[in-house]
Structures are given as structure tokens and as C-alpha cells.
Amino acid sequence: MRTPRSVDVEITSRCNLRCRYCYYFDNPAVDYRELPTDEWLQFFDELGQCAVLSVSLAGGEPFIRKDLPTLLQGVVRNRMRFNILSNGTLIDDEIAAFIATTDRCDHVQVSVDGSAPETHDSCRGRGSFAGAIRGIRTLQRHGVPVTVRVTIHRHNVHDLENIARLLLEDLGLASFSTNAAGYLGSCRQNAAEVLLTTRDRQMAMETLLRLSEKYDGRVSAMAGPLAEARHWRRMEEARGQEALPFPNGGRLTSCGGPGSKIAVRADGVIIPCTMVAHMELGRINQDSLVEVWQHSLALNWLRQRHSIPLTEFDFCAGCPYIPYCTGNCPGLAYTLTGQVNHPSPDVCLRRFLEEGGTII
Amino acid sequence: MRRLDKPIANPMVVLREEFDDWAVLFNPDTANAVGINPVGVTVWKLMDGQRSLEEIVAELRDRFADVPHAAVEDITAFVDDLAEQGLVGYELKGAGR
Numbered sequence: 438m439r440t441p442r443s444v445d446v447e448i449t450s451r452c453n454l455r456c457r458y459c460y461y462f463d464n465p466a467v468d469y470r471e472l473p474t475d476e477w478l479q480f481f482d483e484l485g486q487c488a489v490l491s492v493s494l495a496g497g498e499p500f501i502r503k504d505l506p507t508l509l510q511g512v513v514r515n516r517m518r519f520n521i522l523s524n525g526t527l528i529d530d531e532i533a534a535f536i537a538t539t540d541r542c543d544h545v546q547v548s549v550d551g552s553a554p555e556t557h558d559s560c561r562g563r564g565s566f567a568g569a570i571r572g573i574r575t576l577q578r579h580g581v582p583v584t585v586r587v588t589i590h591r592h593n594v595h596d597l598e599n600i601a602r603l604l605l606e607d608l609g610l611a612s613f614s615t616n617a618a619g620y621l622g623s624c625r626q627n628a629a630e631v632l633l634t635t636r637d638r639q640m641a642m643e644t645l646l647r648l649s650e651k652y653d654g655r656v657s658a659m660a661g662p663l664a665e666a667r668h669w670r671r672m673e674e675a676r677g678q679e680a681l682p683f684p685n686g687g688r689l690t691s692c693g694g695p696g697s698k699i700a701v702r703a704d705g706v707i708i709p710c711t712m713v714a715h716m717e718l719g720r721i722n723q724d725s726l727v728e729v730w731q732h733s734l735a736l737n738w739l740r741q742r743h744s745i746p747l748t749e750f751d752f753c754a755g756c757p758y759i760p761y762c763t764g765n766c767p768g769l770a771y772t773l774t775g776q777v778n779h780p781s782p783d784v785c786l787r788r789f790l791e792e793g794g795t796i797i
Numbered sequence: 798m799r800r801l802d803k804p805i806a807n808p809m810v811v812l813r814e815e816f817d818d819w820a821v822l823f824n825p826d827t828a829n830a831v832g833i834n835p836v837g838v839t840v841w842k843l844m845d846g847q848r849s850l851e852e853i854v855a856e857l858r859d860r861f862a863d864v865p866h867a868a869v870e871d872i873t874a875f876v877d878d879l880a881e882q883g884l885v886g887y888e889l890k891g892a893g894r
Contacts, residue, residue, distance in 0.1 A: 439815055488813040490823050490830075516811050516825045540826055 440487040441730055442697040445711055448477060448508060449497040450703035454524055457560045457627040458590055458618035461497065466715030470704040474504045478511040480701070480721040485515025487726055491543065492519050495711070497703060500527035506535050513539050521545045522586075525572025526565055533579040544582040547573050549613075550590070552599030559592040560618075560631060573608060585613040589662060591630065594637045597644045605652050612654075615645060616661035620783060621712070621772055633662070635792040642666035643797055659692075660766070660784075666797055669786045672761040673796045682760035689745045689764040689778060695736060699729075709739050712768025713777060742767065742778055752780055756787050802887045804853075804876050805846035810884050812841060822884055829882060836861065840872060846888055850876065 447461075450469035455462070462469075484492065492512055499505060499521050512519045518541045525547035536542050549569050551557030557566035576583045585604050587593075593600070604613045617638070618624050618631050633641060641662035649656040649663065658664040675683065685693075695709040699718075702708055707718045707729055718736055719729040729736065747753045747764055756762070764770070764780035771777045782788060790796070806812075811823040818835040833841065839860065843853045854872050858864045865871075879885040 440813075442813075488811050488823075490811065490813065490825070513825075516809060516823075518825050518828060543828070 441699045443491045445493045445700040447703040449502050451501050452498040454562050458624040458631045460621035463623045468704045481511040481515050495522040526568030528572035533575045536581050537579045544584045546584045549585045551593050552603045556593040556596045587615045590618040594641050601648045615658045635794050672758050675761045686761045690743045804844045804885050804887045806844040
């Protein structure tokens with residue numbers, strides 16, 4: 438496409454929390470700087486001219502910015518919709534009311550990692566659970582659509598049933614999504630205490646499949662244990678039947694790559710996606726977004742990733758699942774192997790089975 | 798909409814054009830998105846409130862080859878559909894004008 442359809446914008450490098458598995462902080466390739474209001478507004482004007490349809494505002498913690506209403510006005514003025522990724526703790530009535538009046542908010546996603554302070558706060562800090570729930574209720578009070586992301590780690594994997602009950606019954610959310618802590622950012626320093634073991638992962642997969650059925654599809658995932666459980670089951674069925682390769686199987690196709698969206702770091706550097714924050718493509722308000730999107734050598738190189746067969750990698754040698762595997766996230770592949778163009782060892786079905794996991 | 802009406806493209810709606818000359822009309826207030834073909838894109842750009850439907854079709858005949866006789870009906874139906882979705886409006890004539 439001529440221009441990106443949506444843009445992920447890290448509008449701040451500041452956050453009031455320091456979650457132990459945070460993918461954002463402690464990345465040696467990133468310069469954690471803040472941009473002034475005018476720089477973002479100028480960039481949003483460019484997005485409007487490029488007919489970008491929506492922005493996803495993240496950080497850091499977007500609600501830490503005092504000029505958030507002004508920034509949102511810039512989004513609205515340029516005929517875009519938006520969503521916000523947040524820890525929920527800084528959301529008050531004033532900002533929630535403002536967001537509601539824009540009529541352009543697809544949702545505010547709040548992170549909730551436990552059914553009670555003990556589990557949620559264990560990785561996110563004291564008081565963060567109460568703040569998140571307060572933030573959710575405030576948004577609901579003002580009619581702002583709310584979604585929740587549950588990040589699964591060593592300390593909350595036993596709490597998933599209660600988390601589902603809290604979110605879907607007590608808070609009345611339509612649904613929530615899940616993922617697992619991954620070896621990125623701050624998590625790398627805390628990996629041994631936070632990341633799921635194979636056994637934890639197995640438990641999470643079983644529990645989430647059961648909850649998804651119990652709550653009639655209201656538990657979702659694009660990555661993490663629930664997505665793995667579903668996809669690995671399909672891969673194993675296909676292998677057993679010696680089925681034809683999946684359309685996106687056998688090559689480094691992952692999520693599809695930068696086909697419709699692009700991202701911007703808090704310091705204004707344009708990157709393909711927040712998972713590969715080290716890949717600098719240009720800078721907002723200096724480099725034309727259209728030029729970067731269409732002609733960046735690095736971006737077009739990344740787009741060709743999908744043509745690389747998994748059979749090229751020693752890591753995949755002899756694997757029976759190659760025709761059904763996508764190689765998964767290049768960001769995780771990079772932090773674990775040092776190469777973007779490599780399958781991610783973290784989401785490898787063969788390795789999971791070798792470590793004692795079973796397909797459900 | 799009648800032939801002499803002068804349709805106005807809703808200025809809040811985004812026209813997102815692609816390399817193949819097709820486009821998406823996106824209403825950010827409702828998140829409604831409609832795909833339109835290259836002829837639809839041309840019609841959209843001509844709906845400035847100054848041209849009647851009949852005049853728009855006349856321009857299409859100048860720009861494109863083999864525009865069928867039924868073009869006025871087809872274009873009217875297309876514009877009516879967009880109007881129903883809030884993507885197009887037209888100026889109301891005041892009494893006595």
C-alpha cells in the first residue's frame with residue numbers, strides 16, 4: 438500500500454511503573470528521550486496528509502503526558518481514530534471524559550496481570566493493581582471502550598481462572614487478550630524469575646483453552662500460550678496427516694511483517710515495529726514518511742523476510758513441522774540470536790516438545 | 798438524489814488512495830470504511846458541491862472511454878448509497894431561490 442494504514446506511536450519514554458518483564462525499557466539500542474508537543478503535532482499533520490487511518494499511542498505510559506489532550510486533538514483534527522495502551526493507574530475522570538468526547542477512541546487497553554494485588558503487583562509494583570482497576574472503572578464510567586491485556590508470567594499462571602472471572606464477570610468486559618512475558622527489554626534481567634517454564638506454559642495453555650471455551654470465545658490471543666496451544670495443535674494435526682504446507686508455512690512469515698503499519702519511538706525515530714526498536718529507518722519531521730514507507734532499504738529488506746525458507750537454518754534441521762511453521766517474531770529472534778532473519782527459538786514447537794511439553 | 802442536485806463529499810471522510818487507483822473512503826467518526834473503484838474515486842473528487850450529477854457524468858464521459866448510456870443511473874445509485882452512509886450530502890435549496 439501507498440502509505441501505512443496505521444502507526445504505532447510511543448509518545449513518551451516515561452512511565453510511573455517499572456514492570457519486571459517490560460519489553461520497552463533497558464533496550465541498549467534505544468535513546469529514551471521525550472519529544473515536545475509540537476513535534477508530535479507536526480507529525481500527526483503528516484499522518485493526516487498520508488491518509489493514515491489510526492494511531493496506537495503507547496510508551497512508556499501515555500497518560501503520564503500532561504499534553505495528552507492536545508496530542509489527541511491533533512489526532513482528531515487529522516481525521517484519524519486512536520487507541521491507547523496503558524497501565525491504567527494514571528487515568529482520572531478528566532482525561533476519561535475528554536477521550537469520550539472525541540468519539541474517535543477505539544479502545545483503551547489496560548494491563549491487568551492478577552485477580553488480586555498479590556499477583557498483579559508482584560511484577561508491576563505495589564498499588565498498581567488497585568490503580569489499574571480504578572482506571573478501568575473510570576473509563577467505563579465515561580463510556581470509553583476498555584480492553585484488557587493479561588501478560589502471563591511465573592507468578593500469575595496459577596491465577597488465570599480468577600483473572601478471567603474478575604475481568605469478564607466482575608468488571609463485565611466483553612473480552613480480554615493474553616500474551617506471555619518474553620525475553621525483551623527489562624525482562625532479560627529478570628528472566629529466571631519471571632519467564633514461564635515449560636511446565637508453566639503447559640498449564641497456561643490448558644487453562645486458557647478451557648477458559649476460552651467456558652467464556653465462549655471471550656479470551657483471545659495473537660501470541661503467547663493460548664495462540665501457541667491453538668496453532669501447535671493445528672501444526673501437529675497437519676504433520677500427522679502429512680498435509681500440504683500451510684500458505685504461510687515453511688518460511689519466515691511471522692506476523693506478516695510491516696505490510697500495513699509502521700512505528701515511531703519516543704525519540705522520534707521511525708522503526709518497522711516496536712519489537713525491532715533497533716532498526717532505525719529515519720526520523721519524523723526530517724524524513725518523509727511516504728519516502729521511508731515506500732523506499733527504505735532496511736524496511737524493504739525486512740519485507741522480503743517472508744521469502745526465506747526455514748530449511749536454510751541449522752536450528753530447523755530435520756524438524757517435521759517446517760511446512761507449518763512461520764518462524765515467529767523477528768524481534769524475539771533478534772534478542773535471542775542476534776539476527777532478525779532467524780526463527781525465534783522461544784516459540785519453537787519442537788523445542789517445547791523436547792523440553793517435556795505436550796500438545797493439547 | 799436527482800440529476801440536478803449538487804452532491805458534496807463529506808469533508809470529514811478520508812479518501813485513502815492505493816497504487817492500483819482503487820481507494821477506501823473512511824469515516825473516522827463511525828469507523829465505517831467503503832472500497833471504491835477508480836471511477837468512484839473520480840466521482841468522489843468531483844463532488845465539490847459545484848457540479849450536478851449530470852455534470853459529473855459529463856466529465857466522466859470526457860475522461861473515460863466507453864462510458865455506458867446507463868452511467869447517470871449507475872452513478873446516481875452509487876452516490877445515493879454513499880449519502881445513505883453519511884459520506885455524501887447535498888446543499889438544500891432555500892425557499893424562493
